[in-house]
Amino acid sequence: MKDWDRRVAVGEGLRSVASGGLVTISIVLGLMLALAVPATLDASAVARIVDDETRWRAAGGDLLIATRDEGFSASQCESLNTVDGIDAAFGARRLPGTYATVAAPDAGVAVVLVTGGIHRFLGIDGGGAVVTPDARDDTGSGDVLQLLPASPVLLGSGQAPGGAGGREQDLPLAPLEIAAVTPLDVLGDEYAYSIAVPQAAAGTVERCFVRTTPATADAVRAVLPALLTPDDDGTPVVVLDRLVSGQFSRDFSTELDERTTALGPYLGGAVAGLLWLLVSWFRRAEDSLYTTLGAERTTLILLRGTEWATLLAVALLGAWSLSLAGLALTDTATRASLLVVARSLTIGTCVATSLAAAAQLLPRQDTLATLKDR
Structure with a gap:
């Protein structure tokens, strides 16, 4: 008996899907849930981890944060940017008192002298000053600001906290270009209302x-004192975590x-x-009937492959829609979760x-015996 034409086999596979009724619907729903549920759970887990880390x-x-009584050389802090395991580093010195600007003579804003590494730390371009949003609003600064003392009582002989030497002559009085307006709360509460001005190294x-x-925190914490005081002179270096709750307890x-x-997903x-595989088992008698009608093994594989591909395509569309709905309901629909x-x-x-392909390659029972069981 002549084997079936390939187009006939494909058409029979599509007909099987179309005429399946509740069986087809049940298979599609089963495939859809099997694919969508683990995808949604994994995507939600990834979104939560990413959100927690953010x-x-x-x-x-x-x-x-590294400190010591006599402070550090600005160049020592800046050199940490070349150390493996450190993403960014910069030094800071808060000048005593508060200061105003030419545009707002009555303002009282903290001024922090920083090294150039702050731009890398904040992920901004340029080498200008960094102003917090509230300070920007209160000082009326545009793209350029110009500082001046806010009080006639000058602190010329004063020292900055920690004895690092915060004299007013260090205050830059020339016009300063603003590189960015961004919160600095991450550095500490004392920097939440301030202007960070780059200084020479x-x-x-x-x-x-x-x-x-988190992966390199312990190693970096251990070597920071040696990196910041290479000559091992002066008072000890104290290295603290910014968060009061402390340690890098989570490695995201x-x-x-x-x-x-x-x-x-696996x-x-x-x-x-x-x-x-279960569906194929219940359809073994139907496959045997196809065999008696001249369908060879390769024809049956093409027929069932067409049916599988059609059912899977519909199930994938439903699984993708179901996953999107699940992510939207749990408010975890992010770019990362969609990729997951x-x-x-x-x-x-x-x-x-x-596994579906393996089902078609499994040894089959004798055709007559299968039809007899039917």
């Missing part, structure tokens, strides 16, 4: 701010890599594949298709 970083969780700072990562990179929900794909959904659905599809 809020943790915004609060200064990745920030170390030849100066002195009272604090070194160092941004690191490790949490992301070791999350158990990442296994979900399990979901296996469930989808096993579902098709796409990755999860791809993994689940590959696993399920591998």
